[in-house]
Amino acid sequence: MGNSSSVLDSVTSFEDINDIQKALQASPDPTDVDVIKAFHACCYVSTTCQRLQCILEMFLKHGVDVNATDPTTQWTILHHVFASQKTFVLPYLLAAGAKHSRDVNGLSPSDYLPKSKRDHFVRIYMQQCDDVVVPTAMTPAGESCEVQMVHDWKRDTHELGELLHVKCKGTAGYVQLIYHENDSIDSLQEEAVFDQFINVEGGERTLSFSTSHLPEMAVVHVLYVACDKQMMHRRIQATDGPLRMQANVEKYVFTVNGEAFHHGNPILDGMVFPTMREFQQFMKMLKSDKLQSVAYVDDSINNQLDDTTNDTTPSQHPGSPEKRHPNGGKASLEPTELQLESNQQEVESPTCSSLVAP
Structure with missing residues (x-):
């Protein structure tokens, strides 16, 4: 087993704090993935506040970035602090330069802590978060989520056996299809959101999907939910014009x-x-x-x-x-x-x- 792996082993099964110090000395690269994982694993060590702070300080003095993220989940040390409910070390980490950020699911650290468990340390953290704009991985700060449906509904008719083509441009998002029979909106039916995340940033994208399962006469509308991958900062654009579709009957x-x-x-x-x-x-x-x-x-x-x-x-x-x-x-x-x-x-x-x- 490599040296960096022994750092993680030392944190998860340590009996003496000196074991972690020796493992760090044998792992000179503070940016190694396993060293960062060991730094994050410190939050799950069953120990006192003072002792946990000493362990975290050893990693920071070794050169580990306090805002280092897990490459898979994009979790920082703050995410692990809230998930393990070790909020008593928040003042120390914030003083060391820990920044608020979202993970791969678009969630901030405080989202992983039940409201009933929020103490005065969390309240101070939340006050600081209110003054900070947290960018997400899919939506850079300052970029608005907008989309424009450019499909000309009045010039196209489709039979149910044909694919329906919709052009859109703007930011990334999801597509949803809704329809109702004839001219009555009382029986509005909603289709499931398409699973795939559609990236149309910086250009135009044509989407194709089947409508063969719809009634013979249906008025169809398409919703485009412009958002980041985590459905944050959503903005919905709908098509106004109905699309009439006739079943594949005789000519x-x-x-x-x-x-x-x-x-x-x-x-x-x-x-x-x-x-x-x-x-x-x-x-x-x-x-x-x-x-x-x-x-x-x-x-x-x-x-x-x-x-x-x-x-x-x-x-x-x-x-x-x-x-x-x-x-x-x-x-x-x-x-x-x-x-x-x-x-x-x-x-x-x-x-x-x-x-x-x-």
């Missing part, structure tokens, strides 16, 4: 020049185009995000359509096409780019060859 039927066709885009559901030219014109305006009407349907054509066709092509104010819910209700959809599945051919050809007949 939507529309009519061009009296012939029925189907497509995966729900905005085409039930629409009627008298000629191919008007259909192409509609698609160009849809893709350029300049759609100002539902469909190019002549009044003469409208008069010839039966009641069923009229129900599938309701008139409404410009710029707000409607689609049918599975339950018969209507849901307003914002103008959106045509989103095609990988196995769907884009509809732009001036002939009917690009459309798939039923």
Whole structure:
């Protein structure tokens, strides 16, 4: 066993204080990890206040940094003092230069001591902590936790079988998904927080997650909790715009020049185009995000359509096409780019060859 390990052994099983002194003399490097662990282990020695202070003083005179941290837990001597309830040595350690800091879990030393055990030594320590800003490992002092959701919700529609992509930028944090069915917020459902800690500091990050378990029609919101890894200094940013998602059901039927066709885009559901030219014109305006009407349907054509066709092509104010819910209700959809599945051919050809007949 090495010399530095014998220092730790001497502290944890010492019978004479001179054994610790001899072990330190045999370990010239005060920055050795095991020497630091031995320094921290002094707090768990069953001894008097005066004797414990003498042991700590030997380590400090040997050159051990009073603020040395454990590389795994980031605990300092103060964390061990509170965990072992040896608060009577706080005045000595503070006078020796011990600083307040947080560990890898974002906790300060006083967090490890029950409130019922806080004596006057702890109260003095807490008063000093109030005057000191304690930086964390993940959030440097002075850096604010902010995040900006940059995903354009109004231009994208997703089917339940597709991954939902969300772009975010700002500081690090966690993502949480909440949703409710249709337009009612009474049945708000909350998903678990994603386990992974997302680091987006200094850039932009795209997140992808599955929504296949959601109902056929759901309004989805995403919360981004900007914080350090320990969920300290939290700031929540939510998306305002709802994202409507339709289940992977059969394709939507529309009519061009009296012939029925189907497509995966729900905005085409039930629409009627008298000629191919008007259909192409509609698609160009849809893709350029300049759609100002539902469909190019002549009044003469409208008069010839039966009641069923009229129900599938309701008139409404410009710029707000409607689609049918599975339950018969209507849901307003914002103008959106045509989103095609990988196995769907884009509809732009001036002939009917690009459309798939039923």
